[in-house]
Amino acid sequence: MFEMVDVALRNLAHAKSKVIVSVGGVVLSVFLILTMVGLNQAFSTMMDDMITGAGSDLWVTSKGSSGSFHSPSLLPMSIQDNLTQVDGVREAVPLIRTPLSTKIHDEKVLLYINGYDIETGLGGPWSVIAGKSEVNDGEIIIDKALAQKQNLEVGGNLTFSGKDFQIVGISDKTNLMIAYMVFITFDDAKALILEGVTNYFLVTIETGYTLQQVVDNIETALPDVSASTSDETAKAYKDEILGGFVPIFYLLSAIGLLVGIQVIGVLLYSLTMDKAKEYGILKAVGATNLQVYRVVLEQAIIVSLLGFAAGAAVIPPLISVLQVFVPEFIVSITPDMIFWVSILGILTGVVASILPARKIAAIDPALVFKEV
Amino acid sequence: MTITDQSSGESTDWAIELYNVTKTYGTKYTAVTAVDDVFLHVERGEIVVIMGPSGSGKTTLIQLIGALLTPTSGDIIVNGRHLEGLSKADLSKLRRSEIGFIFQTPNLLAGLTSSQNVELVLNLAGIKGRAAKERALHLLEQVGLKERTSHLPSQMSGGEQQRVAIARALANDPQIILADEPTANLDSKTGHHVVELLKRTAKNHGKTVIIATHDMRIRDLADRVLWLEDGKISVRWSDGYMIDPVCLMLVTKSTILRAEHNGKNYYFCSRGCLEKFKENPESYASRGTWNGDREGSVVDA
Ligand SMILES: Nc1ncnc2c1ncn2[C@@H]1O[C@H](COP(=O)(O)OP(=O)(O)O)[C@@H](O)[C@H]1O
Ligand SMILES: [Mg+2]
Numbered sequence: 001m002f003e004m005v006d007v008a009l010r011n012l013a014h015a016k017s018k019v020i021v022s023v024g025g026v027v028l029s030v031f032l033i034l035t036m037v038g039l040n041q042a043f044s045t046m047m048d049d050m051i052t053g054a055g056s057d058l059w060v061t062s063k064g065s066s067g068s069f070h071s072p073s074l075l076p077m078s079i080q081d082n083l084t085q086v087d088g089v090r091e092a093v094p095l096i097r098t099p100l101s102t103k104i105h106d107e108k109v110l111l112y113i114n115g116y117d118i119e120t121g122l123g124g125p126w127s128v129i130a131g132k133s134e135v136n137d138g139e140i141i142i143d144k145a146l147a148q149k150q151n152l153e154v155g156g157n158l159t160f161s162g163k164d165f166q167i168v169g170i171s172d173k174t175n176l177m178i179a180y181m182v183f184i185t186f187d188d189a190k191a192l193i194l195e196g197v198t199n200y201f202l203v204t205i206e207t208g209y210t211l212q213q214v215v216d217n218i219e220t221a222l223p224d225v226s227a228s229t230s231d232e233t234a235k236a237y238k239d240e241i242l243g244g245f246v247p248i249f250y251l252l253s254a255i256g257l258l259v260g261i262q263v264i265g266v267l268l269y270s271l272t273m274d275k276a277k278e279y280g281i282l283k284a285v286g287a288t289n290l291q292v293y294r295v296v297l298e299q300a301i302i303v304s305l306l307g308f309a310a311g312a313a314v315i316p317p318l319i320s321v322l323q324v325f326v327p328e329f330i331v332s333i334t335p336d337m338i339f340w341v342s343i344l345g346i347l348t349g350v351v352a353s354i355l356p357a358r359k360i361a362a363i364d365p366a367l368v369f370k371e372v
Numbered sequence: 373m374t375i376t377d378q379s380s381g382e383s384t385d386w387a388i389e390l391y392n393v394t395k396t397y398g399t400k401y402t403a404v405t406a407v408d409d410v411f412l413h414v415e416r417g418e419i420v421v422i423m424g425p426s427g428s429g430k431t432t433l434i435q436l437i438g439a440l441l442t443p444t445s446g447d448i449i450v451n452g453r454h455l456e457g458l459s460k461a462d463l464s465k466l467r468r469s470e471i472g473f474i475f476q477t478p479n480l481l482a483g484l485t486s487s488q489n490v491e492l493v494l495n496l497a498g499i500k501g502r503a504a505k506e507r508a509l510h511l512l513e514q515v516g517l518k519e520r521t522s523h524l525p526s527q528m529s530g531g532e533q534q535r536v537a538i539a540r541a542l543a544n545d546p547q548i549i550l551a552d553e554p555t556a557n558l559d560s561k562t563g564h565h566v567v568e569l570l571k572r573t574a575k576n577h578g579k580t581v582i583i584a585t586h587d588m589r590i591r592d593l594a595d596r597v598l599w600l601e602d603g604k605i606s607v608r609w610s611d612g613y614m615i616d617p618v619c620l621m622l623v624t625k626s627t628i629l630r631a632e633h634n635g636k637n638y639y640f641c642s643r644g645c646l647e648k649f650k651e652n653p654e655s656y657a658s659r660g661t662w663n664g665d666r667e668g669s670v671v672d673a
Contacts, residue, residue, distance in 0.1 A: 005484060005488045005491050005492045005495055007481065007483070007484070007492065010481075010483035010484060010488075011483055013483065014482065014483045277479075278481050278482070281479045281480075281481065282481075282492075282496075283464070284438075284440060284467065284473055284475075284479075285467065285468060285473060285493050285496070285540065286464050286465065286466075286467035286468020286469070286471075286493065286496055286497070286544075287464065287468070287496050288460070288461055288464040289460070291496060365440050366435050366440045366441055368473075368475055368479050369431050369434070369435060369440075369475060369476070369552055
């Protein structure tokens, strides 16, 4: 291929403005794809963090509840002693996680309150970027995006449910998009839910036991609760919450891909029409349909790779900039996404080049005998 | 010319054979028979010039021989091979390795330099890289374009472009050259160069050449001149055709563009030629009014 005169590249060089417009179109399509895939990735990471970030080995919930937004878990505080006595359990501490709608600076905000055990720190913030990483009664650690959006800082105050909290820390990776995570002491959180209950118990196990052994022991001792490992809990979370969104992500990614194919396809179609006479000449002097098609295919791959490369280069920084203005816009882009996007780029080119293939086959080489 | 007995099977002496070839465009009411029951044999190394008025079927005939059109009926054999039995891919191969085409317009690829235009057809035939480059440069040197190898078509004159086209036609050293009015779009001086080049090419390389034209200068390099009219090859020159003394093109006697000078009639292809003639009849009149009855103009089909 490289030993040949590169007709494809030269044709493209002759149609620079068309190519630039098309590359722009492809960049938009890549933006859509990367955003969707990146959102999915970000959601998935967020769910993992929410569970594994709590730092426990096991999560105990009321039976039949996964503990997510959709099926809240409620457990009586009274079982804490029973749990602690189960064979293999080292610690069992309560964790309250409950959404709370409040107003900050006259704007309605949904907080996701974490009331955690400050002695063990289980269920506390896992990525504090400013201030202290633990709270005492009357103190609160708030999510970074909430802080940015509402102009809140360490040292400031946040009031909800008739109680003043002093902001002592800022936490990262706790933006749930529909809600912001905040962390307070378990005792402060108790006032927000029913008397004598908690949502979860976080359990750590003794050395010498497997996770599964302890799960079995707990469920045998306390038939009304479910115990599961952090990984299982995270997976259940993701299945339940993301499960509804994933098809939408895929659908929008697919639309993005179709837009890319369409844009390149239209470009190729138009380039093919522009160059119909030249392809006719090539055929007349002995090029096969396949040889001519290869020229178009090369053009397609060049343009789509250009578009996808420009997209991959421009979009991650663009997203970072956007996140400054829209902190909820959590999109995480990983190097392997870039890799897959370039594979998609090539595929897009190949698929798009099918559009003008019939046109090429139909070009009559006899037309080169026509006067200009 | 040597006539080989068909039945002996020695058909390889013929570069081109046409048996009762007819080409009809369109159907029913729109049907136009452009080539009508043509029987033609061209010997290897022979230079055949096909003349005839516009619309007589010259281009169609060239396209049929060049495997760019399928005849409505009849049989075409090129270098001993029946075109009818060849696949599309085989026809492409035949065109790129056994036939060199020269068109009325140079038909170069606009984005490629003259050298790349020649290289490309070598590439198509599997000759790549340096080998293709060197051969292209050599060919361009042969057609007198040594200084123009990296020029784009848009940077060259029409005559230069047509010479690149000739180099391209010769690239894969085809046995047969098919040219359709190669000088029609060139001014007379440039056309003259191209005619000379064609003559040299044909004679020096021993190619079989078929040229459709109404350029009388090309007629002079022919081993044989065929007269095509209404798709049929006729045996003699028709007396009804004259030469435009200004551009030396063939015109029909029935044209209304006529001038009298010193008691003789002159006929013209266009009003432009007529005007030129009127400006200075003496300089043109001497070019004659050859009407086809000259010695040697009688041709057999
Ligand atoms: N593609 C075509 N479709 C229909 N009619 C055509 C086509 N090409 C040529 N013709 C007709 O066939 C006849 C011969 O044309 P052509 O071979 O171009 O003659 P010439 O080259 O001698 O001018 C003309 O009447 C022309 O109008
Ligand atoms: Mg013609």
